[in-house]
Amino acid sequence: MDLTRSEKRMLDGEEGDLIREAMRFLVALGEAYDAGRMIDITYANVFIASSFWGEGALTRDLIEAAVREGVKVRVPTTFNNWGFGCPSTPPSIWVTMEVPPSVKEQVVSENEIARQLGIVPTWTCTPYLVCDTGWYPLGSHISSVESSAVVYFNSVLGARTNRDCVSSFYAAITGKYPAYGFHLDENRYGAYHFDVQAQVTDPVSYALLGIYAGQKAGIETPVFTGLGRPQTEALMELSAALASSGAISMFHMVGVTPEAPDLETAFGGQQPLERFTVTQADLEAVLGKMSDQEGKVDFVCLGCPHYSIYQMKEVADMLDGKRIHENVSLWVCTSPEVAMFAEMAGYADTIRAAGATIMSGPNYCPLFGPGRPGPEYTFAHPDYTIGAIATDAAKQAYYARPNLRAEKVFLGSREKCIQAAVAGEWRRD
């Protein structure tokens, strides 16, 4: 790779051990993809997950030493982490969720490291809802973790990011990222055409479309036609589903995606590899495979990805004056920032009055288990099961059996989930 003088300085260790390690990684990543150079990024969204550090490159000692030397992130940076340390978390959560002291200590120290590095602690998988200008100048290079956010950034906001993980942290502290993948024009065109002839209007049907298209397109970019102009929440669900059943980084929705004013532009003037017509029957088949039909419900989980304030309002409206079934836990997951708005707007009171719990920040990431926090916790307890879960999120449903060991999974609209929470059971349509 051709490195600038300042990039070479970083690689040579002249700016400290952590920066050297970061540049080593970014160069290795660039060489893996034949990148010729580094690009400057304008934003990063990172994980700080020391539970995974260990032997190898990124150790706690290395990061702590860098913090002492005054290393800071070089671009605006947000992070998501286990949110037990976030200010909106009531201290009682440590007890009710049976958080082991070692996990608490680890999470608190990670949060402190992030603060000292100058990272904005958003504690959410939807940073674009709470900490963003919304619209990126075309061609803005960023680096983001969170597979659903990656798709949203590329497809809805017009920013450019690969499906990143460790690289985002390294990009944040160097301001650099190798020029490959979705940062380059030629890799951003569509590959498969999905002409949607089904009724796709609500977030659940967008999510089913995402599961369907993710399976077909795999790692290549889908282009959608036949859809209207969906609301933000539907685009979040579509993004999350595409990155669950597939390894999708970006979609084009003609008329919505900034780079897809028309079909020809979305494909860069090339022919699609294949065309699919998506029918109602296709989406019903996806739903039939993912969702059980009827039965008792133990746990209802909403907010995967984290709910927006408008979704919080809808939940409050639906729960107003109702009481959820005594055998059911209803959790509504959102960011601490949206939770604060919900408090101020009075939605939170209504939601709690019905017996539901607002989980703000990934105290409980829907992909893991309630009462079983901490990375790998559910895996470490093979006898653990969440019971029968109902959700309005296809991503949650997709991971519920392996990650939560759900006995049954019900997938349906928010309204249907709330009805099930009140009735204690999921009823056949």
Add this chain to the structure above:
Amino acid sequence: MASVMHGRAVVRGSVEGEALVSRTPFSFFLGVNTDTGVIIEEGHPHQGKSVAGKVLVYPYGKGSSGDCLRLWRCANNKAAPIAILCTKADSVHVQGAIVAGVPMVVLPDLAVETLIETGDRVAIEGHVVTVLKQNRKT
């Protein structure tokens, strides 16, 4: 007989071992116990088998960006595959292989998951992948 394939080593290494082949896109997040390497994805043809110490072969990685951390975690727990062979290089899995130090070779023009079968002996030397077929009924 041995067949030799030339790919692109995104993480270079020199290892030899037994292949475990997933013909569908693979997710560590969806279904690998990071303490043991055992595949726990519901309905995966190799559910119950371990990726630890194997040459793991799949078309490409899919799913959460947590996959990278899971592979790293496997490596910390000595439960990682000794190498990964794939057809397409998903960025999350490439990052996981780099940080975990697991040799990874991309064979972009070959449906690698159809050329190698579970149980085959596979040697990896930089960009070169040599497959020693097991005796099996045809």
